[in-house]
Amino acid sequence: MSFKKFFKSLTVRLAIGSILTAVSIILAFVLRSNSVWSIVFSVLALIFICVINFWFHRDVIRPIDVLTGSATDIATGSYGVQCPKYDDNEIGTLTDEINDMSQKIAESDKVRTDFISQVSHELRTPLTAITGWAETLAYDPSITGDSERGLRIISKEAGRLTGMVEELLEFTRIQRDRFTLRIEPVDIVAELEDALFTYGELLRSAGIEVRYRYPDDDIPEIPGDPERLKQVFLNILDNAATHGKDGEYVDVSAELTGKYVKITMRDYGRGIPNDELPHVKEKFYKGSSKDRGTGIGLSVCDEIVTRHGGHLDVSNAEDRGCIVSIYLPVTNSASK
Numbered sequence: 001m002s003f004k005k006f007f008k009s010l011t012v013r014l015a016i017g018s019i020l021t022a023v024s025i026i027l028a029f030v031l032r033s034n035s036v037w038s039i040v041f042s043v044l045a046l047i048f049i050c051v052i053n054f055w056f057h058r059d060v061i062r063p064i065d066v067l068t069g070s071a072t073d074i075a076t077g078s079y080g081v082q083c084p085k086y087d088d089n090e091i092g093t094l095t096d097e098i099n100d101m102s103q104k105i106a107e108s109d110k111v112r113t114d115f116i117s118q119v120s121h122e123l124r125t126p127l128t129a130i131t132g133w134a135e136t137l138a139y140d141p142s143i144t145g146d147s148e149r150g151l152r153i154i155s156k157e158a159g160r161l162t163g164m165v166e167e168l169l170e171f172t173r174i175q176r177d178r179f180t181l182r183i184e185p186v187d188i189v190a191e192l193e194d195a196l197f198t199y200g201e202l203l204r205s206a207g208i209e210v211r212y213r214y215p216d217d218d219i220p221e222i223p224g225d226p227e228r229l230k231q232v233f234l235n236i237l238d239n240a241a242t243h244g245k246d247g248e249y250v251d252v253s254a255e256l257t258g259k260y261v262k263i264t265m266r267d268y269g270r271g272i273p274n275d276e277l278p279h280v281k282e283k284f285y286k287g288s289s290k291d292r293g294t295g296i297g298l299s300v301c302d303e304i305v306t307r308h309g310g311h312l313d314v315s316n317a318e319d320r321g322c323i324v325s326i327y328l329p330v331t332n333s334a335s336k
Contacts, residue, residue, distance in 0.1 A: 063091045067098060074098075080106030113172050123165050130158045170300045171283065181228060181307055185221040188229065188261055188328065189254055195233035196252060199241075203250060206241045208267075213253040219261055222330050224308050229328075232301045232312075233263075236324050239297065240267040243322065260310065260327040268321040272314070280314050 063086045070083040081102055085095045134155035137143060143151060173179040196210055203210055240250045251266040272280060281302045298314070305312040310328040317323050 059087060059089070060091065062086070063095070067091070067095060070102075071098065074102050074105065079109050119168075123161070124169075127158055127162045127165060131155065131162060134158060167296055167300060171296045179303065179307070181225040181304075183223050183225060186224040186226045186229065188222050188224070188263070189215060189219050191226050191230050192233055192252070192254055192263060195230050195237065199234055199237045203237065203241050207248065208241060209249050211249050211251050213251070215254045215256070217256055219254060219256055220330060222261055222328055224328065225304075228304045229308070232304050232326065233265075235297045235301050236265050236326075239324075240265060240269075240322075243267065243269050243272075246270055256330075257327075259330055261330060263326040263328070264323060265326075266317060266321055266323045268317075271316040271320060271322050274316070277314065277316065281312070 066086075067083055070081055073081050079102060082099050083095050083102075085092050085099075134151055137151055138148075138155065170179070193212070196212060200210060237250070246269045249268055252264070254261060254263045256262075281298050283296050283299045298312075302312045305326055305328065308328055310326065312327070313323075313325040315323050315325075
């Protein structure tokens with residue numbers, strides 16, 4: 001190890017500073033009978049302490065604060081972020097390791113995203129063919145009994161898999177930053193009611209009644225992407241049908257709250273375990289749920305709402321069930 005690198009070691013610097021400080025304090029104590037020398041060495045000791053504190057803040061505390069912030073960014077999904085390296089010492093070595101880890105996680109995440117995208121595209125074509133033929137064969141009067149029942153199962157499962165594939169493709173678009181919005185004035189109440197009409201039959205078949213409360217006030221058009229917003233509504237209604245099937249109702253409402261339009265959907269199912277609530281919008285998170293799915297539906301919904309300049313909240317009701325609240329700004333703050 002070179003002398004320069006040896007001196008840059010935090011341990012060596014701290015040891016030298018501590019020794020010099022200790023020597024200064026001891027000399028000041030030994031020479032306390034001579035007031036002048038006592039004052040001189042006391043001042044020197046104070047200067048040493050100030051220098052060490054300044055160095056400690058510059059070369060230890062500040063770099064660690066930066067590393068902590070970068071590590072937090074990586075933990076929340078900002079893979080590939082690189083920490084600035086301040087010096088060639090122990091913290092510098094730690095910085096190199098964190099940067100290397102971040103880069104490897106980013107590469108691994110890209111491989112995963114590319115794999116999901118490729119598999120999803122490969123599944124899309126055969127699923128379209130299966131769904132098409134199932135619908136065609138459903139009109140064949142010669143197919144009856146168990147064959148007809150099996151055909152309905154094929155059609156239903158193919159539709160479910162197609163929905164999962166579409167969710168995965170949306171996820172890969174978000175990951176590759178190819179997720180775009182087509183912003184235009186939107187009658188958000190009309191889009192919500194269309195989604196309720198579209199999904200109403202499925203909810204009724206699941207034994208769930210939709211109780212829709214019309215807005216008390218007129219809600220103006222808001223800037224947004226109507227297709228994406230309808231996608232959010234349908235996904236949340238689907239979650240209500242899947243996870244809230246123990247309840248008999250889904251309550252839906254829309255209202256103006258300050259600068260936002262608030263859309264609330266509440267089911268009366270078992271709700272979400274409290275320890276899982278902070279994670280339900282994370283990608284691929286399913287928690288203790290045994291229901292089939294990709295675990296990215298809410299993540300995609302959250303991304304859509306966020307890009308509209310709003311936010312999506314998920315919570316449990318006080319008595320029973322889950323509440324999803326969507327806040328969309330009345331004025332234009334969407335991200336294209």
